[in-house]
Amino acid sequence: MRKVLIPKKDYVKELIKIIRVTKDEQKLRNLLSDYHEKDIAEAITFLTETERKHLYRVLGSERIAEIISYFDDAEMYLEELSLEQAAKVISYMDADDALDVLDDLSESKKNEIVSHLDADAQKDVQKLLSYEEDEIGSCMTNNFVCISEELSVREAMSELVRQAGEHDNISTIYVTDTEEKFAGAIDLKDLIIARENTPLQEIVSSSYPYVYEHENISECVEKIADYEEDSIPVLTQDGKIAGILTATDIVELVDDAMGDDYAKLAGLTSEEDLKEPTIVSMKKRLPWLIILLFLGMAVSSVVGIFESVVAVLPIVICFQSLVLDMAGNVGTQSLAVTIRVLVDEDLDTRKKLALLGKEMKIGFLNGASLGVMALVFLGIYIHLFKKYAWMSAFLISGCVGISLVVAMVISGFVGTIIPMFFHKIHIDPAVASGPLITTVNDLVAVITYYGLAMVFLIDIFHI
């Protein structure tokens, strides 16, 4: 049952064939009208320049506008259009998609096209450009239907039909009051099944969720997604509807936000794109590496304090990487859990303390399990391969085991408290926590391990 027996239709292959074989332009246009824009966009990437230019002519600006937002990198295709046609295509696009495409272009090309846009599109694009990149307003679309709360169900329906030609996000219809302020939303289904004489008020949800245009994306995206609505309105400060976020916008925002957290956990300043040049990728990675290098130097100087231990008992260096790696792993686990919790939920102090306690408890329990394993297996290993007596071998492996327990409890603590601290002082914990935690954990692990070796193995037992 697990295998897909019937292969899926390969629309892209079909499309390439149709485009290459069909000579009649009208026929080609009709055939293409059946296909999804995403598939046409993918098919286009396989065509020659001549084939593409022919296709642009057949498709016309409005259809190209629908297709172009599916390209990963639209620049190359826009370059193949005349400036006038490019501007016409962009004018047909939703403002947020238009902005995405324009952002792929060089600054001069972008300005050139923007100046050729029709007045409406220019206004819409300029509006979105006025937001900071991390403001939710920069992602909204003006593609929505809005009616006055004073209409009857019948009038609302005909107003919807009138607006639906231009605005195709119709599953939620927004309602404004006499001052043009946001007054609620109607589910299209409710409008369709409502009797003509029902007052519109009865089917309006007046406490419909909304966001303000200047809210920070990463702070509100999870909350928006939680409402599980087809669209959410974006309001200006005075309560008017500036635009909406559609469910597909929200998919993209969630994807981006998680991708960013993922990248930051891996020590990248932001998510990377396959097609970006080496130098851009390099710049995204170098900042963290430089910080880590200098923090690493700090750890090195602490290790230096224990040079005397190593000189007396060189075997202890064998297990340094083990203790440090394990502490690092536990810290990363706690960090990752804490960051997701901070994004998803609003924690009060009691819940934060509970989380902290839980992380330390997990650190202790896992540390104890691993500590016992280390004691047993390393003890045997040290006796057999390093030729230490059983007693000494188990003292050394015991030292590793105890270090693991201590280091893992502290790592769990550090991995939880540091992101909480950064969250509290409004610094993105996903960015700032990583290097600090690595360093603090390394320090803790080094001091615990070598300190224990010095006191326990050398001073007390004189191994």
Next chain:
Amino acid sequence: MRKVLIPKKDYVKELIKIIRVTKDEQKLRNLLSDYHEKDIAEAITFLTETERKHLYRVLGSERIAEIISYFDDAEMYLEELSLEQAAKVISYMDADDALDVLDDLSESKKNEIVSHLDADAQKDVQKLLSYEEDEIGSCMTNNFVCISEELSVREAMSELVRQAGEHDNISTIYVTDTEEKFAGAIDLKDLIIARENTPLQEIVSSSYPYVYEHENISECVEKIADYEEDSIPVLTQDGKIAGILTATDIVELVDDAMGDDYAKLAGLTSEEDLKEPTIVSMKKRLPWLIILLFLGMAVSSVVGIFESVVAVLPIVICFQSLVLDMAGNVGTQSLAVTIRVLVDEDLDTRKKLALLGKEMKIGFLNGASLGVMALVFLGIYIHLFKKYAWMSAFLISGCVGISLVVAMVISGFVGTIIPMFFHKIHIDPAVASGPLITTVNDLVAVITYYGLAMVFLIDIFHI
């Protein structure tokens, strides 16, 4: 401009007040009808048991059904309902939401409720339960409108109104042929603005994207999201519509898929929940830690080979953690980038080689930058604080610098090739790559660093 000046309405606080103050049940019901189910769900978590039980009576099963899917943990609230009412509530829910709620319950409670469901709901839930957890069929809903392609626009519209009472995902209407097989989809907007005498064929997209019910979620979710549609049909093997995925389902799937990748990068077997018991979290973390412990022991035995180097030149141990950490960081960066690329795109061999080359180039360039910094700063540090002569100090720091370059190039290579390899043999690279990469990088870094120190510092320059 960055601050939100007007505070958002706190619907949850409003709701708590309304519920506590309003004595008249009919009035309360009317007031609540205006609020979003998510906000009511949140308000409920602040009520006492008596208040909740009163509220359940006022709301009625259908509204509770809409609210209950917003709870993080519905078990406690379902327990407060009688078995009959719980079953009635579940019957009103979309099958996929019902399944989510039922999964929170104990096995016995779950079976008890399922046996009390009405026949339709029972069939729907059993159907979803028949899928594996990682199959896309397990996430679909049967809440969609489906019409025959033989209808006229007028008939289609009245069929829609008839079905819309029960099925509220109406922005895309699915079309079946005479054999009841999936034949395409109609955008509701197109149906609304179509003239009554337009043939339905003209507004049907016959090449609409779809998935098969047994496809693996993680393999198809990004592709589904790429279509940016409000819903995607899930087909049986013989081409019939089994259900649909709505945009809000897709938001959830993307969120889950990314959350899982994120968790795996951090060394967790799956994403953790704040409310799960310590022992469950512990079990999610221990497997990786045990694997890493034993791999770490392997690294330890390799470090052991170089004990003689350390005995002669104890200062080299100071910088072991630095070289290992940096190699590990670079490996993680390459790993994270490669995993996202593998999820997002279909790469041919040429593109894979290009990515591999790019990662190594970045490793080299970043390694060189950091190597030079290490050479300069560590050289000065060793001379000033460790009292080595300038010459020796720079030989030692040079050894660290060269190790950084070599280790970072190889880490970039390993961090890219290992996930590609696991992807090729159909093992989830996000799970399998981490421990292997850490270990291989540690080994490479240890051998490079101590090897270089042995040959370069001790054998050649006799420091």
